[in-house]
Amino acid sequence: MTADAAPPVPASRWPRWLPRERRRMIWRFLIALVVQVFFLFPVYWLFITSIKSAGDIFARPPVWFPGEPNFRIFGVLFKDGDVWAIYNSLIIASISTVVAMILGTAAAYSLARFKTGGQNLAIWIISQRMIPPIVIVFPIFLLFVWFGWIDSYVGLILLYIAFNLPYVIWMMRGYIEDIPVEVEESALTDGCSRWQALRKIVFPMARTGIFATAVFTFIFAWNEFVFALILTRHDVLTFPVLVTHYYGAQSTFWSKIAALSVLGTLPVFFAVATLQRFLVRGITMGAVKG
Amino acid sequence: MAGVRLRGVHKRFGKVHAVRGVDIEIPDRAFTVLVGPSGCGKSTLLRMIAGLEEVTEGTVEIDGAVVNDVRPKDRDVAMVFQNYALYPHMSVFENVAFGLRMRGTAGAEVRPRVEKAAAMLGIMDLLERQPRQLSGGQRQRVAMGRALVRDAKLYLFDEPLSNLDAQLRDEMRTEIKRLHQEMQRTMIYVTHDQVEAMTLADRIVLLREGEIEQEGPPLELYERPATRFVAGFIGSPAMNFAPAELEAADGAVQVRVGETVLALPPGRAERLGGDGGRAVLFGIRPEHMYRAEGEAPRPDCARLDTTVEIVEPMGANTLVNFHLGETSMLVRLDGSAAERPGNALPLDVDMSRAVLVDPESERVI
Ligand SMILES: Nc1ncnc2c1ncn2[C@@H]1O[C@H](COP(=O)(O)OP(=O)(O)OP(=O)(O)O)[C@@H](O)[C@H]1O
Numbered sequence A: 001m002t003a004d005a006a007p008p009v010p011a012s013r014w015p016r017w018l019p020r021e022r023r024r025m026i027w028r029f030l031i032a033l034v035v036q037v038f039f040l041f042p043v044y045w046l047f048i049t050s051i052k053s054a055g056d057i058f059a060r061p062p063v064w065f066p067g068e069p070n071f072r073i074f075g076v077l078f079k080d081g082d083v084w085a086i087y088n089s090l091i092i093a094s095i096s097t098v099v100a101m102i103l104g105t106a107a108a109y110s111l112a113r114f115k116t117g118g119q120n121l122a123i124w125i126i127s128q129r130m131i132p133p134i135v136i137v138f139p140i141f142l143l144f145v146w147f148g149w150i151d152s153y154v155g156l157i158l159l160y161i162a163f164n165l166p167y168v169i170w171m172m173r174g175y176i177e178d179i180p181v182e183v184e185e186s187a188l189t190d191g192c193s194r195w196q197a198l199r200k201i202v203f204p205m206a207r208t209g210i211f212a213t214a215v216f217t218f219i220f221a222w223n224e225f226v227f228a229l230i231l232t233r234h235d236v237l238t239f240p241v242l243v244t245h246y247y248g249a250q251s252t253f254w255s256k257i258a259a260l261s262v263l264g265t266l267p268v269f270f271a272v273a274t275l276q277r278f279l280v281r282g283i284t285m286g287a288v289k290g
Numbered sequence B: 001m002a003g004v005r006l007r008g009v010h011k012r013f014g015k016v017h018a019v020r021g022v023d024i025e026i027p028d029r030a031f032t033v034l035v036g037p038s039g040c041g042k043s044t045l046l047r048m049i050a051g052l053e054e055v056t057e058g059t060v061e062i063d064g065a066v067v068n069d070v071r072p073k074d075r076d077v078a079m080v081f082q083n084y085a086l087y088p089h090m091s092v093f094e095n096v097a098f099g100l101r102m103r104g105t106a107g108a109e110v111r112p113r114v115e116k117a118a119a120m121l122g123i124m125d126l127l128e129r130q131p132r133q134l135s136g137g138q139r140q141r142v143a144m145g146r147a148l149v150r151d152a153k154l155y156l157f158d159e160p161l162s163n164l165d166a167q168l169r170d171e172m173r174t175e176i177k178r179l180h181q182e183m184q185r186t187m188i189y190v191t192h193d194q195v196e197a198m199t200l201a202d203r204i205v206l207l208r209e210g211e212i213e214q215e216g217p218p219l220e221l222y223e224r225p226a227t228r229f230v231a232g233f234i235g236s237p238a239m240n241f242a243p244a245e246l247e248a249a250d251g252a253v254q255v256r257v258g259e260t261v262l263a264l265p266p267g268r269a270e271r272l273g274g275d276g277g278r279a280v281l282f283g284i285r286p287e288h289m290y291r292a293e294g295e296a297p298r299p300d301c302a303r304l305d306t307t308v309e310i311v312e313p314m315g316a317n318t319l320v321n322f323h324l325g326e327t328s329m330l331v332r333l334d335g336s337a338a339e340r341p342g343n344a345l346p347l348d349v350d351m352s353r354a355v356l357v358d359p360e361s362e363r364v365i
């Protein structure tokens, strides 16, 4: 032990990158940063617009960082009851998603496992989704007038169920077909009824697909605009429709648009964030040979 | 107690007629092996017995009761699937325990039983893993464990050893045989490996294109094949076949293959009667030809002079390739044989074991 022995290298908490690897890391980081900025900037701009003072919104040069956040406009939205539109959207999108998922998964199971209707029925179902909504919105309007469903929850919910079912059926059929039928049959010989096999084997294995499909179904319903615009008046305005009400001939309420949009983004954000961990693939791996 | 009986069973998948009128009677506690080439309907038969596939026509009986409309759950059958069909979202332990739990085994009893099965299959270390973390052979053993842990009336195995290496396969084969002797349950086993079929079976059912070609104890199929197909399928290496002609020669009958003439032993000749001048297929197993020693051929044998072409030493014995007329043939000699390509090799062909096939009907005469 001599004093001039090299001091021990402190055990680094970080792996010691080789220079080349480090350079590669830096590049990756920079590219990721650029991509992030590109995609997050509009969200940021939306948010700061909602908390800017009216004068700052159109200031030139633009105000990048509002000096004094002003949440007054959110208060106005709550006070005037405009946030009901978000509530309406939530009710309509959630209920229609749940019902469409239940009916659609049942139909998809039947198509996938019992070959109900052969190949043609499945194609016909998805083709329903290819009709542009605007083409059928007026017949549906007349129908809804006749049923008294204009401006009602039940009307929009039923419509969104019908609108999303083909998508759910198509997606879930694919996910169910991905599950080797022998796995299910193995459960049947192990003593499950058909229903138990579904609950204990098929649903857990299709979990990823179920959540992914549900998230997209919810987002479709959440963002739907054409039907909601024509089929609502004032009682069940949904959030995208209400946003358009703020564009006026004389004045446009940019702060309100921004603020309601921020509120309208939150539910989708939380839905995706909580379900994200289910959205990883690979759950069927290891079931069968190869 | 569970015998199985199939009567006039047919299965159609749309236009595909996969099983064409199969009658099988499987006694209680028997070990029956279904063999046949790929696509002959083995898995389909097994799946109909398990209740996973509807029977198009005919009846399936288990224990004397027709079960055509009984759900798989209520048939009390354990099955190993050809492609394993493990539950990918459960650990190995849960995979094996699943069938026990579903059938209401007491909680405290589950672990010891799973561990017993796992120990037997050598998968004790794997119990906490997920199926995707296993190799093919390990998955296959888990699939076996899942069936063997059960206390079922009837065990169905669909090629359960196909993915194991040779050594493990031999071990597992012995293990299955031992289990069958211990458990005394009815087992039906599908394979296309005729060695497995021969070694495991009390009774072999040989299928071909959805029909039974022949059934019986393994040695019966080996010794007395009914058709050319059976003769070629059972036995390894496969039986040699050469186009030949039957000739009557002063009271005896002989087989002419090209230039070569092989005399049939008197017993056989009598049974063939005066079938002179008839075209046949002459079949002889590689193990029924021996290196000639001495002047006279062995009893019932015919002498054949050949030239060695290819030598494949296998250790315990050696396979030697030669030509008989136009046909390439294989003979199995004992391992110490030091044959060289080009050498002369005189053989004694055991004509009492030879198989003669009618080329028209493909049936053995
Ligand atoms: N679901 C199905 N739909 C249509 N045809 C089928 C189906 N299942 C099996 N077949 C056909 O039935 C025949 C028998 O199939 P099966 O799976 O029973 O063969 P196998 O004897 O088990 O073959 P292998 O040794 O390759 O497993 C085959 O011709 C196959 O193509």
Ligand SMILES: [Mg+2]
Binding pocket: B042, B043, B044, B082, B158
């Ligand atoms: Mg098969």
